[in-house]
Amino acid sequence: MATxxxxxxxxxxxxxAGIETxxxxxxxxxxxxxxxxxxxIRDVRELWREGAIPGAVHAPRGMLEFWVDPESPYxxxxxxxxxxxxxxxxxxxxxxxxxxxVQDMGLAPVCHLxxxxxxxxxxxxxxxxxxxxxxxxxx
Numbered sequence: 001m002a003t004x005x006x007x008x009x010x011x012x013x014x015x016x017a018g019i020e021t022x023x024x025x026x027x028x029x030x031x032x033x034x035x036x037x038x039x040x041i042r043d044v045r046e047l048w049r050e051g052a053i054p055g056a057v058h059a060p061r062g063m064l065e066f067w068v069d070p071e072s073p074y075x076x077x078x079x080x081x082x083x084x085x086x087x088x089x090x091x092x093x094x095x096x097x098x099x100x101x102v103q104d105m106g107l108a109p110v111c112h113l114x115x116x117x118x119x120x121x122x123x124x125x126x127x128x129x130x131x132x133x134x135x136x137x138x139x
Contacts, residue, residue: 012093015100020111022086024119031055031125036084041098042117044130046090051127053088053120061094068102079107088113088120 022030030036031053038056040047041064052058057078059067066074079085085107087095095112103110113119121127 008093012096015096019096019099019103020109021096021114022111023114024123024125027086027088027113027120028123028125030086034083036086037078037081039085039087039098040117041087041089041094044132046117047130048132050090050117050121052130053117054126054128056088061089061098064098065101065105068105068107084109084111086111086113089116091118092116 027038031038038053040052040056040058041061042050042058043060044058047058057076059076063074066072067076068079069075070080085099085102087099087102087110089095089098092113092115095116099110099112115122
């Protein structure tokens with residue numbers, strides 16, 4: 001059996017030490033700021049189940065680096081906007097790793113939300129329902 005040399009706690013602590021972290025109060029204050037893009041990295045099934053922050057861009061964690069890289073065939077224009085990107089997940093761990101990864105790629109400025117979507121909801125932040133998108137019929 002292989003033994004890892006660094007666990008998720010250490011990875012997240014190292015990520016947090018190298019990135020800016022916003023409190024839920026910071027996020028609530030900047031929610032309507034046109035210069036800040038909220039980026040939801042949760043799995044789409046989490047959005048369907050829990051809802052989403054209105055106006056947030058959904059960028060699933062598994063595709064994030066591909067969407068950020070302008071040379072990637074999967075690049076998304078939103079990540080070339082020059083705005084601040086505030087990443088969040090359900091509880092703040094995946095978003096710390098995501099913010100560190102894209103910061104290491106050179107995307108700036110970036111930050112992440114301590115406590116994630118759960119903290120947002122608990123603080124009374126706006127939430128909108130997200131319904132599964134069904135494939136359109138060719139009909």
